[in-house]
Amino acid sequence: MTKPDEISYPVLIQAPDISAYQKGNTGIDYIHHFDSGNPGPHVMISAVVHGNELCGAIALDHLFKNEVRPLRGQLSLAFMNVAAFQSFDPEQPKDSRFVDEDFNRLWTREVLDGPKKSLELERAREVHPYLETVDLLLDIHSMQTATIPLMMALNRLSCAFTSRTIRRTSGMS
Template sequence: MDDSFPVRVPVPDLRDLTAGNTGIPGVWSLDSGLPGPRAAIVSLVHGNEFQGAAVLARWLRAGLRPARGSLTLVFANLDAFARFDPADPTLSRYVDEDLNRVWCPALLDGGRDSLELRRARALRPALEAAEVLLDLHSMLWPSDPLMLVGRAPDALDLARRVGAPPVVVLDGERPEGPRLIDHAGSAGSGPPRLTFLAEAGPHWEPETEAVSEACAAGLLRALGMLHPAAGAPDVQPEVWAVSRCVTAASRHFAFTQPFRGGVVIPRAGTLIARDGEAEIRTPHDDCMLVMPSPRVMRGHVAVRLGRRVGARG
């Protein structure tokens, strides 16, 4: 597999936006003055995944205001982004540790220190105030775009109405650590927060920014927060549920071929990888490979396996 990662898009200039308008660097609050949802859209949780940030920057410079409710826009890991180098673009994912693996009270309220933990603690009040949260990401390895959601029925209903990306995956927590969308921080005394993570496509490809914008705009449209109001999306997404999370148990995990994320393996029992002496086979027919990682460390997720919602067996 080719391990070169060309950067085919310009790196956005965010210098005029890093101060924010809330007292928290990189956090912008836009209030309609009318009742409605409290939504947050987050970018740059990983410093080298900046195409969602390019969308939010364009919106802020264009003077976006929600039609109702309030909208918080976040540029999360600005320190990691400041280190981005197109000549070696994978090195600026984070500074000390992954900002998307620290979102639980034990870590946020504990005594451990890192640049990313300090940033998570600073962002926490703004993010916990949101009733609906969308986290914009992109992917290192080839994969079709998808939306990851928790298993709350209301979250799935809203994801269907967003309309982009065209694949929705009902996901569980990652063994490497809790992500922002796993964080159960309270948005008040109402129903649980609805959280979504959009994997908008490969890093540094032009179409990934377009998918990021379609997803973010689709969420605001579904919440009635866009001027002018728009109808439902033309295409209803496919819905899949993670049936198994495959974690590498050895340093010798390897797929049998260079699978692209989103590929569907028709038959149960198909050999897809070897983990040392162990064989990894599909547990059911029509098994989707969700974001397979061909370079995975022991103890990290190599692939999630998905079953189409409504399928039997």
């Protein structure tokens, strides 16, 4: 019997062209920063931590095209593992999850400061100082297996944010 996570599903959506977003305004390619001029948190929405996760790229492309800007605080929009995303092939989607190694496994101080080299680690080292300025991070992932939607929160502030978001989007008060 085949398990749901072993089933291959066809890719039914198209990856957006994100080349127009390469030149950010932060000094880091593919990271854009918008400041409302009003006090508030610095929120980042990031996408393509894995190159085969198209939904986040589609969402950010939508935010850019609709010129979404913060009313309070700051908003950063970031495409993370661009090299993997650019290698995406809908016929072999799992092959573009990463180029050298999983971008999501590089964020310990030991790894970032260590001697190891990879395309993903080079990018992680480039964006890490910028990530340190962020108060709230929404990191959009998608899956290519039969999996229910999920959301994770790492601390009390992000748990409260997650709880408010779920209540608002579900129509609960």
